Amino acid sequence: MADKSLIRTRFAPSPTGFVHIGNFRTALFSHLWARHNGGTSILRIEDTDQNRKVEGAIEYLLRVMKQMGVEFDEGFYLKDDGTTGERGDFGPYLQSQRLALYQKFADQLISQKQAYYCFCSEERLNDLRKEQVALKKPPMYDRHCYNLSEEQKQKLMDEFKASGKNPVIRFFIPEGQTVVKDLIYGHITYENRVLDDQVIIKSDGFPTYHLAVVVDDHHMQITHVIRGEEWIPSTPKHILIYKALGWEPTLFAHLPLILNPDKSKLSKRQGDVATEDYLKKGYLPQVLVNFVAMLGWNPKTEQEIFSMDDLVKQFDLSKVNKSGAVFDLNKLDWISSQYIRLIPDKELADLLVPYWKQNGINTDKSKIEYLTSIAGLEKERLKKLSEIGERTGYFFAAPDYNPDLLVWKKSDKEKTRRALERLSELLKTEENFSQGNLEIVIKKFIAENNFDNGSVLWPLRVALTGQEKSPGPFEVCATLALGPGKEEILMRLNRAIQKLS
RNA sequence: GGCGCUAUCAUCUAAUGGUUAGGAUAAGUGGUUCUCAUCCACUAAAUCCGGGUUCGAUUCCCGGUAGCGCUACCA
Numbered sequence: 001m002a003d004k005s006l007i008r009t010r011f012a013p014s015p016t017g018f019v020h021i022g023n024f025r026t027a028l029f030s031h032l033w034a035r036h037n038g039g040t041s042i043l044r045i046e047d048t049d050q051n052r053k054v055e056g057a058i059e060y061l062l063r064v065m066k067q068m069g070v071e072f073d074e075g076f077y078l079k080d081d082g083t084t085g086e087r088g089d090f091g092p093y094l095q096s097q098r099l100a101l102y103q104k105f106a107d108q109l110i111s112q113k114q115a116y117y118c119f120c121s122e123e124r125l126n127d128l129r130k131e132q133v134a135l136k137k138p139p140m141y142d143r144h145c146y147n148l149s150e151e152q153k154q155k156l157m158d159e160f161k162a163s164g165k166n167p168v169i170r171f172f173i174p175e176g177q178t179v180v181k182d183l184i185y186g187h188i189t190y191e192n193r194v195l196d197d198q199v200i201i202k203s204d205g206f207p208t209y210h211l212a213v214v215v216d217d218h219h220m221q222i223t224h225v226i227r228g229e230e231w232i233p234s235t236p237k238h239i240l241i242y243k244a245l246g247w248e249p250t251l252f253a254h255l256p257l258i259l260n261p262d263k264s265k266l267s268k269r270q271g272d273v274a275t276e277d278y279l280k281k282g283y284l285p286q287v288l289v290n291f292v293a294m295l296g297w298n299p300k301t302e303q304e305i306f307s308m309d310d311l312v313k314q315f316d317l318s319k320v321n322k323s324g325a326v327f328d329l330n331k332l333d334w335i336s337s338q339y340i341r342l343i344p345d346k347e348l349a350d351l352l353v354p355y356w357k358q359n360g361i362n363t364d365k366s367k368i369e370y371l372t373s374i375a376g377l378e379k380e381r382l383k384k385l386s387e388i389g390e391r392t393g394y395f396f397a398a399p400d401y402n403p404d405l406l407v408w409k410k411s412d413k414e415k416t417r418r419a420l421e422r423l424s425e426l427l428k429t430e431e432n433f434s435q436g437n438l439e440i441v442i443k444k445f446i447a448e449n450n451f452d453n454g455s456v457l458w459p460l461r462v463a464l465t466g467q468e469k470s471p472g473p474f475e476v477c478a479t480l481a482l483g484p485g486k487e488e489i490l491m492r493l494n495r496a497i498q499k500l501s
Numbered sequence: 502g503g504c505g506c507u508a509u510c511a512u513c514u515a516a517u518g519g520u521u522a523g524g525a526u527a528a529g530u531g532g533u534u535c536u537c538a539u540c541c542a543c544u545a546a547a548u549c550c551g552g553g554u555u556c557g558a559u560u561c562c563c564g565g566u567a568g569c570g571c572u573a574c575c576a
Contacts, residue, residue, distance in 0.1 A: 208575085
């Protein structure tokens, strides 16, 4: 491995139609490790389970990955016209199109007596399992078919053929020990006798994961298998298959799990797990990448905010932790708010448009100056884009509110009404509604009338927003002037005055 | 049940055979302020337990405990 550019990693999801956030992190780390070393990152699709196949899943996956900023060098990719294609010298990259290859090596294993046909029915397997569990023994295949006489095997084979069925093929686990050498977890030793004789070819002729992954990783010259920690227990089986086939195993790097708040494996039951769910909520792709990268990895410095380029530069498998990390929404929100405040107002407004629309707010291009101004006001308050609608409704329709809210805590109803009446008079004749000018004019007004700041600014703000909490009155006023205009502002003031009468 | 992995504040984590065990998020307090947010200052908060090795262990070793993962003709 002297030449790092020879490093080849792959992300190998099943086409299930959604991208689990933990899966995304696996894809990210795999990709980062390849890019960090100037190697190749590959996307292969593992569709060996026909029951789980979902139409259009590959295209969908690719779109999500692209949106997230992860594009693979080899294997499946998204063409300009939006359809999927394959590139690279090791295809096809879809396992269902590689069946002959798997069969070939399964046959080889059979001829080497390192695999065997199994004719056992589901019922027998179930009964066997029940029996073993009842006896508190580990449930494992009992090698019933391995121990059949040649005549019995032949007879069963003939029967299967006659009825159009296929026996499965099981890998024969030899005696001894198998050591998993993991880049993150170190050496893990397994006694082979705890390993089950795994099915490697199913009765539908498809391989199981265990065979397919070994055959493909070998043929695609993968150097580093980067996958979730849940795969550690099957890794010795994979290593044994490599050895039986006379191949050198790849390097393995298992990633710690991403956890629910209760520390179980992150699951749908306890919140959103799909990458798309977070995108829909208005977390920016870079935010998710940044956040997810910090789950299980950190550069050992105090840096918290990382661009994709930073990650490519700094990512190192040797700095990946061993223990699982809880998916902490608070931290996600914090990272998100850090990114949002760095976006230029205009750009932010564009990003917010879909979320305004979701709240039934009509946003058209003519309003872009107005929207940009609103975006600027909310920038430091937003944790995620989807919050915009509920926060800014008053910019698009006069708010409804309880009249009591108009009265500042240190003021009273009468004084508030008086303040608003005079302020209204003042603003009627004012032409310059820039924030700066409003601030000067209104502060001068407060001083001349011997008001407190609060007894004027609070009711002004409430009159305009109807909210207990909101951006300041000068900003809101200046922004409203860009949209519905001065008339609307005066109208809202008058409405407030009426509410106080 | 079997096998395996893991173990530092609530959470993400840093560090070390000798430190006041550091940072960030969240929480709380105070300041600023018309409110919120921002900003600033501050507070509280952790080495799972028990043995060993050692002058000294959170760090190394062993055991326990707990949590999690795996235990399919799913990946």
